[in-house]
Ligand SMILES: Nc1ncnc2c1ncn2[C@@H]1O[C@H](COP(=O)(O)OP(=O)(O)OP(=O)(O)O)[C@@H](O)[C@H]1O
């Protein structure tokens with residue numbers, strides 16, 4: 001569904017990405033893993049049509065990202081809620097931006113459905129300050145789901161949360177993905193998180209980044225890295241890859 005062919009990108013004179021090639025299947029839970037600064041967010045922004053000045057070719061179902069922006073929704077590390085709007089209005093805000101002609105009633109109906117899916121159906125009148133970090137991130141997920149996107153782009157969405165909340169949100173996300181069947185592209189620098197979530201994981205190297213490794217865990221979900229021999233072995237291997245990358249000189 002998504003193809004990167006020899007994609008390269010520079011910021012000024014610095015080459016960030018070089019010869020980056022990979023493909024993502026429709027309905028796949030695809031993780032992009034790599035050390036800080038390697039270009040994970042940049043890669044996601046290229047897919048999401050937030051960066052257009054690149055070389056090589058990127059296609060989404062045969063079209064350019066610019067032609068497909070309305071099939072995608074973003075979830076960022078920071079939930080980006082508007083402090084003066086309640087939970088329902090925040091969840092409906094993506095629809096308000098994308099479909100200004102849609103009536104408020106319909107927008108709210110869709111947003112309420114998605115808030116219920118993420119477990120916040122009875123918190124719709126709360127303001128962002130009254131929500132926990134995990135709940136705020138759920139609102140941001142409901143906002144993305146309300147757009148009914150084919151592709152959800154997630155950039156370290158759980159990394160600011162405590163380990164327990166992260167674990168709960170990860171398993172809820174897997175459940176939603178299994179129910180809805182959208183394609184998820186999930187950026188993380190956390191090996192365990194990638195192993196728990198991904199159908200496939202690409203590891204990006206240091207700048208200029210390209211694909212260091214592609215991992216394809218077979219373990220059935222729900223997954224637990226601590227009790228699965230397969231995942232524990234892949235984790236060992238990935239830790240070595242990370243250690244070697246840390247020794248590589250960044251250009
Ligand atoms: N707009 C920009 N202008 C100049 N350099 C940038 C810009 N955006 C990103 N960079 C640089 O590109 C490189 C890759 O950044 P990117 O945000 O993609 O990394 P990342 O892998 O997401 O890192 P992290 O795990 O810390 O979020 C970094 O060295 C960063 O400083």
Ligand SMILES: [Mg+2]
Pocket residue numbers: 040041042155
């Ligand atoms: Mg990043």
